[in-house]
Amino acid sequence: MITFDEMWYFIETTTVTDNVVVLIDPQSGGKIDPKEYIIHSYWENRFDIPKLRKLWDLCFTFIIHGSTVTPAVRQLIEEVECGNNVHAQSHIYAGKVGSKSFSVHCDNPDNIIVQCIGKSRVTIYNEYGYSAGSLDSDRGLTIKEQVILEPEMNIFIPAKQYHLFEPLTDRLSISIPMVRL
Numbered sequence: 044m045i046t047f048d049e050m051w052y053f054i055e056t057t058t059v060t061d062n063v064v065v066l067i068d069p070q071s072g073g074k075i076d077p078k079e080y081i082i083h084s085y086w087e088n089r090f091d092i093p094k095l096r097k098l099w100d101l102c103f104t105f106i107i108h109g110s111t112v113t114p115a116v117r118q119l120i121e122e123v124e125c126g127n128n129v130h131a132q133s134h135i136y137a138g139k140v141g142s143k144s145f146s147v148h149c150d151n152p153d154n155i156i157v158q159c160i161g162k163s164r165v166t167i168y169n170e171y172g173y174s175a176g177s178l179d180s181d182r183g184l185t186i187k188e189q190v191i192l193e194p195e196m197n198i199f200i201p202a203k204q205y206h207l208f209e210p211l212t213d214r215l216s217i218s219i220p221m222v223r224l
Contacts, residue, residue: 044115044159045215050105050137053112054095059088064095067104069143075103102142107135116217123155129221136208137215147184147207148177152220154200158192161214165190165198168205181207192216 054064061077068075080094099105110120110133123131136144140161149172156165168184178184184205190198191211200206208216 044119044157044217045113045135047137047160047213047215049113050107050135050215053107054090054105055092057109059090063108064090065106065108066098067106067142067144069102069104069138069141072143072146099139102139104136104138104142104144106144107137109133119157119217120219123219123221127221128224129153130224131219131221134218134220135215136218138210139213140210142210142214144208144210146177146179147181147205148172149175149203149205150200150220151175151202152222153202154221155197155219156192156200156208157197157217157219158194159215159217160194161210161212161216163192163214163216164209164211165192165200166207166209167198167200168207170205171201171203172205173203175203178205181205 057063059081066075080091082089082091111117112135116133120131120133151174166186167188169187170184192198
């Protein structure tokens with residue numbers, strides 16, 4: 044569906060905006076300012092590829108927003124939309140072992156997560172939130188399900204249900220948020 048080489052090709056050739064690629068610091072778990080890795084010139088904005096490669100090696104998580112990253116990703120999003128009467132998007136999550144995505148959190152839309160490369164542990168909790176957001180810890184939450192996703196596996200996470208996604212190896216996965224028509 045997508046490889047690391049295809050991810051880097053997209054980053055190196057795409058039109059740059061402040062939110063097409065988001066990075067998460069492995070130490071703080073917070074998003075870093077795009078000014079750290081986007082070069083703003085008179086003519087265009089472009090990614091600072093050497094800086095992004097360094098941040099990749101430092102285990103920053105890369106989140107790529109958009110359904111046109113590869114033709115296969117675009118086709119998947121179109122199939123999800125047609126088959127489920129929804130609007131869908133893709134968020135590609137990629138990182139080396141040791142990277143982090145978000146702490147325990149819930150999202151407003153329903154999500155399908157497809158594992159493309161590597162292994163990740165997904166913990167789904169019984170509890171639901173009122174709106175999208177992260178928690179400081181899982182204290183007070185009870186585990187509903189915990190699975191190890193391997194390539195070609197996927198999992199459905201209902202809207203506002205608390206969950207945690209932990210990469211166990213270098214990984215690349217696609218989160219597909221869906222909004223009903």
